[in-house]
Amino acid sequence: MGANASPARGMRDLLPREVELRDAVTATILDCYQRYGFTRIETPALERIELLTSGEGGENEKMIYKVLKRGEKLNLTAPNLREDDLVDLGLRYDLTAPLARYYANNVAKLPSPFKVIQVGPVWRAERPQAGRFRQFTQCDIDIIGEDSELAEIELVSATAEAITALGFTGFTVRINDRQILYGLAESCGFAAEDFGSVFITLDKLDKVGLDGVRAELESKDFAAGPVQRMMGALTPFAMDRGDFASTRAALPEGIPNEPLNRLERIINTVGSQAGGRFTLVFDPTLVRGMGYYTGNIFEIEAPGYSGSIAGGGRYDKLIGKLLGRDVPASGFSIGFERLMQILEQRGYTTPTSAQKLAFLYDADADDLAAVLAASAALREQGYVVNMLPRAKKMRRQLDELSGQGYTLMALYRAGETLPEIKPLEGH
Amino acid sequence: MGANASPARGMRDLLPREVELRDAVTATILDCYQRYGFTRIETPALERIELLTSGEGGENEKMIYKVLKRGEKLNLTAPNLREDDLVDLGLRYDLTAPLARYYANNVAKLPSPFKVIQVGPVWRAERPQAGRFRQFTQCDIDIIGEDSELAEIELVSATAEAITALGFTGFTVRINDRQILYGLAESCGFAAEDFGSVFITLDKLDKVGLDGVRAELESKDFAAGPVQRMMGALTPFAMDRGDFASTRAALPEGIPNEPLNRLERIINTVGSQAGGRFTLVFDPTLVRGMGYYTGNIFEIEAPGYSGSIAGGGRYDKLIGKLLGRDVPASGFSIGFERLMQILEQRGYTTPTSAQKLAFLYDADADDLAAVLAASAALREQGYVVNMLPRAKKMRRQLDELSGQGYTLMALYRAGETLPEIKPLEGH
Secondary structure, three states: OOOOOOOOOOOOOEOHHHHHHHHHHHHHHHHHHHHOOOEEOEOOOEEEHHHHOOOOOHHHHHHOOEEEOOHHHOOOOOOOOOHHHHEEEEEOOOOHHHHHHHHHHHHHHOOOOEEEEEEEEEEOOOOOEOOEOOEEEEEEEEEEOOOOOHHHHHHHHHHHHHHHHOOOOOEEEEEEEHHHHHHHHHHHOOOHHHHHHHHHHHOOHHHHHHHHHHHHHHHOOOOHHHHHHHHHHHHHHHOOOOOHHHHHHHOOOOOOHHHHHHHHHHHHHHHHHHOOOEEEEEOOOOOOOOOOOOOEEEEEEOOOOOOOOEEEEEOOOOOHHHHOOOOOEEEEEEEHHHHHHHHHHOOOOOOOOOOEEEEEEOOOOOOHHHHHHHHHHHHHOOOEEEEEEOOOOHHHHHHHHHHOOOOEEEEOOOOOOOOOEEEOOOO | OOOOOOOOOOOOOEOHHHHHHHHHHHHHHHHHHHHOOOEEOEOOOEEEHHHHOOOOOHHHHHHOOEEEOOHHHOOOOOOOOOHHHHEEEEEOOOOHHHHHHHHHHHHHHOOOOEEEEEEEEEEOOOOOEOOEOOEEEEEEEEEEOOOOOHHHHHHHHHHHHHHHHOOOOOEEEEEEEHHHHHHHHHHHOOOHHHHHHHHHHHOOHHHHHHHHHHHHHHHOOOOHHHHHHHHHHHHHHHOOOOOHHHHHHHOOOOOOHHHHHHHHHHHHHHHHHHOOOEEEEEOOOOOOOOOOOOOEEEEEEOOOOOOOOEEEEEOOOOOHHHHOOOOOEEEEEEEHHHHHHHHHHOOOOOOOOOOEEEEEEOOOOOOHHHHHHHHHHHHHOOOEEEEEEOOOOHHHHHHHHHHOOOOEEEEOOOOOOOOOEEEOOOO
């Protein structure tokens, strides 16, 4: 018997078929974003631990993989050792914290507005569960340096177009603004220092319903008046989200106009391009977890699938913490793993490119230089050519190749320049 | 002033232009490998620390980024803490150790021979130096399950073709076999337990020359006879490496025939396809560092650039340690970072794809829905369309866009369906 060959707990190996599908989906998304003038960057997987533990990452900061100091910096004999003494680096838990650092570090070399794509792995030491892994891919676009809703219009357009290019129709883009949430909580009479806690509960509305939200707010010992008023404010939106005007009309008094007008402009402008392929909805109950959002927030849901497949928002105060002056920024992140799960369930297949040809030769008898020349010539003609020594059990070999997506075969015979190409099926 | 925004020590941020070039080079290499029937897989960046510290990784094992245990598993109050008590995971230092684990873990789902591509980052906590980073990309192909030199013929062909596709000509593929090295050391009279130490010195021949090798062998206190015989054996190869037959003839007695015949077949077969674009050379002094090689070893050097741009070899005993039975395997790895350095020095540019159009509009005045519709229509026509609010200093804005590779511009005017497209140059 061999040693334990499984991946580390919560990690996974990707099979060729899976990588092929992921690469095709990534290429489709990238092509769409690049046509909008977004450009790709990369940041290192490891960041200084201080950057990752500044508090902006919320719950994600509890799930950081931390890296042990190396060499003389590591002192294991110091008294009262704390975790902080032992580590100096961590694996990124998202792509936004590193982007803020990247922008502050490279601002002099970057255009403004900076339209940026990031695709790459992030790591979180979450409790492993079915379909969730501790290394997963995120796929973000961000616009840095544009403070108007032009940023959101472009982010939502491009993301909706990428999702559409992958075959989704009838999906919903939910939009809200943190300022509207603040106005809502304020108008109900909650104290500003309780807003965070109130929103954490509100965020669960879709899962636990109105009664669940009421129970949780009550369990948090808020005064009865604000809770009662919040429940009254939420009731029109809990079941049905209508058009922008009716939702706006159903809001309580005291919500500021500016974020509402901004929202209306985003919804109308992007909606004019949707052509029935997707719907934009103003959802005053949308919260989104991350602490750093300051304005618009948005999410995409696909009909028939739980959870969101993309989410994002505006974070005008994050870059300032590193750069020393605020720079407006907004981003939209595709949940790549959830997207892949749904695409696999829907039987999404890779758009066919080159035809796959199994090229079999007799390793003992054939002139290898001639075999190589023949396969190179077929490759030149555009085929994927998998050169393989012919197995004794050739029928089984061909069955396996068929399972790998090969549709053509050629059996090279000594002295031939080019072998005959036949359909693989039926052999 | 802001906080420290630089990447962690030894790490780097990649700018849009750099990522564009890297993506184009990766696509060229992948396209070539995929046409040979290789398929891509992915393994997680983190592996169990036991896998990474089994001894097969040689010097690389000293440079592992180790990850702190999490939750209850981490006990900082235990007496006599050792590093091993604190860590359970590490970042991979290459793609071969993870591949061996992957193959052992997934063998039932994989074809045989398994022709596999891996492209991805690896991490080594090396001393930072100019042009070397602690996270870098490797780009490997491997054939698992083929014990004959057919594997090497295909690996060398495909890698040489990928390098050629990137514009290299006149490069050299140096080939040797570990069995020939063993025969050489044995015929000179070194003891088997000293072979490793002798080869470490031999590996420096290109850097330190014959005299340097002699000095180092003498400093290692080997007997004078074997050192003298080794120097005599090396002399014909130190300056000039001729054709296979003359190199074979110049070898001392006692080198086994089987690896020599194998080498001859690889060189002749691949050489028949080289068509003058590259040269294959039998170099009996080629060592390659990694401890796990068991047979053929190879390296590619580009004329005018120091160091190798690709290297690899056969490792028939590595998978067996995890699977419990030996499986023959051979691989060729492109040193992606060295390749990129050379390509940048040579002024390599991304093959032009879509034309880049700067689409300027007046954010205050224009009907945004119409702007969005016009830019979508131009995207449909195949342009990359970067929608931007027109800056007050438009000349400067256009200069910046020109610097980002935009060659066309369109100034959207209210009421237009499609704006006029003009060359950006000269504005």
